[in-house]
Amino acid sequence: MNRPLFVSLDGPKGTGKTTLLEAVTKALRADNKKVIRLSEQKSDPNRGETMTLVNQLVRSPSRDLEFEVCGRFADSRAWISQHVLGKQPTDSIILIDRWYPSDAAFRRTIPFAEILQLNMDRNVRVPDLHVGVVTNPEISWARAAARRRGLSSTVIHKLEEHVACTEAFEQAIADHGWFLCRNEGTIEDATMQVVSEIYEVVNCHLKECLAMNALAK
Template identity: 85%
Template sequence: MNRPFFVSLDGPKGTGKTTLLEAVTKALRADNKKVIRLCEKKSDPYRGETMALVNQLVRNPSRDLELGVCQRFADSRAWISQHVLTKQPRDSIVLIDRWYPSDAAFRRLVPFAEILQMNIDRNVRAPDLHVGVVTAPDTSWARAAARSRGLGSTVMHKLEEHVASTIAFEQAISDHGWFLCRNEGTIEDATLQVIAEIYRLL
C-alpha cells in the first residue's frame, strides 16, 4: 500500500460500533497486521467549540446553526486528514470511530449530499472502506438503555428520533454504496463480515 488503508465505522447510537471496532482490531492484529485505532472525537482539536454550537442547535434548531455545525466538523476532518492520517505508517490499517458518514445519521436540516460535498471541497480523506453498522432501532435503543451512560447522545433523546436516525443512515448506505454490517447477531459474525471486506479490498 502506498498509504494507510483507511476504514471508518459509522452508525446510529447503540449499534455496537465501538465494540465491533475493538473486535476487528484484535482480529487483524492476530493476523500480524499493523492496526492504528483513531477516534474522530479524540483527534479533533476544535471539538469543544463545535459541541458548544451543537448544544445551541439542540435548544434552537435552525438550518443555519446546523450548517455551521456541519462546516465545523468538516473543517476538523480536514485538519485530521492533513495532520493525523498523513502521519500513520504506510503499511498500516487505520480504523476510525466515526467520520463524515455519521452525519447522515445525526443531521436533520442539511441534506447529506450537501454535507458530503462540504467534506470533499475541504479535501477530507475519503475512507477506502466505509462500514455502516446498523441494527433494528428497537435493538440498538434497548442496548443503549442497558448501558450506564444510556444513549449518550447530545442531539436525540426519544425513540422516534432514534428510529429516524436509523432510517436516514440506512438510506445513505444504499445511496452511496457503503458496506452494510448488520450487527444483530454475535460480535464474531459481524467481525468476520468486516474482516472479509477489508481483505477483499486490500
Template identity: 80%
Template sequence: MNRPLFVSLDGPKGTGKTTLLEAVTKSLRADNQKVIRLCEKKSDPYRSATMALVNKLVRNPGRDLEWEVCERLADSRAWISQHVLTQQPSDSIILIDRWYPSDAAFRRIVPFAEILQLNIDRNVQVPDLHVGVVTNPDTSWARAAARKRGLSSTVIHKLEEQIACTQAFEQAIADHGWVMCLNEGPIEEAVMQIVSQIYRVLNMQDFTS
C-alpha cells in the same frame, strides 16, 4: 500498500460500533496486520467548541446553525486528514470511529448530499472502505438503556428520533454503496463480515498497484 488503508465505521448510537471496532482490531492483529485505531472525537482539536454549537442547535434548530455545525466538523476532519492520517505508517490499516458518513444519521435539516460535497470541498480524506453499522432501532435503544452512560447523545433523546436516525442512515448506505454491517447476531459474524471486506479492498489495491 504504499499508503495506509483507511476504514471508517459509522452508525447510529447504540449499534455496538465501538465494541465491534475493538473486536475487528483484535482479529486483524491476530493476522499480523498493523492496525491503528483512531476516534474522530478524540482526534479533533476543536471538538469542545463544535459541541457547544451542537447544544445551541438542539435548543434552537435551524438550517443556518446546522450548516455551521457541518462546516466545523468538516474543517476538523480536514485537520485530522492533514495532521493525523498522514502521520500513520504506510503499511497500516487505520480504523476510525466515526467520520463524515455519521452526519447522515445525526444531521436532521441539511441534506447529506450537501454535507458530503462540503467534506469533499474541504479535502477531507475519503475512506477506502465505508462501513455502516446498524441494528433495529429498538435493539440499539435497548442496548443504550442498559449502559451506565445511557445513549450518551446530544441530539437523540426519544425512540422516535432513534428510528428516524437509523432510517436516514440506512438510506445513505443504499444511496452511496457503503458496506452495511447488521450487528444484531453474534459479534463474530459482524467481525468476519468487516474483516473480509477489508481484505477484499487490500487485495484490490495490491492488484492495481
C-alpha cells in the same frame, strides 16, 4: 499502496460499533496486521467549540446553525486528514470510530449530499472502506438503555428520533454503496463480515498495483 488503508465505522447510537471496532482490531492484529485505532472525537482539535454549537442547535434549531456545525466538523476532518491520518505508517490499517458518514444519521436539516460536498471541498480523506453498522432501532435503543452511560447522545432523546436516525443512515448506505454490517447477531459474526471486507479491499488494491506495474513495463 503507498499510504495506509483507511476504514471508517459509522452508525447510529447503540449499534455496538465501538465493541465491533475493538473486535476487528484484535482479529487483524492476530493476523499480524499493523492496526492504528483512532477516534474522530478524540482527534478533533475543535471538539469543545463545535459541541457548544451543537448544544445550541438542540435548544434553537435552525438551518444556518446546522450548516455551520457541519462546516466545523468538515474543517476538523480536514485537519485530521492532514495532521493525523497523513502521519500514519504506510503499511498500516487505520480504523476510525466515526467519520463524515455519521452526519447522515445525526443531521436533520442539511441534506447529506450538501454535507458530503462540504467535506470534499475541504479535501477530507475519503475512506477506502465505509462500514455502516446498523441494527433494528428497537434493538440498539434497548442496548443503549442497558449501558451505564445510556444513549449518550446530544441530539437524540426519544425512540422516534432514534428510529428516524437509523432510517436516514440506512438510506445513505444504499445511496452511496457503503458496506452494510448488520450487528444484531453475535459480535463474532459481525467481526467476520468486516474483516472479510477489509481483506477484499486490500486484495483489490494489490491487483490494481500489479496491473499498473505491468503497464509501466
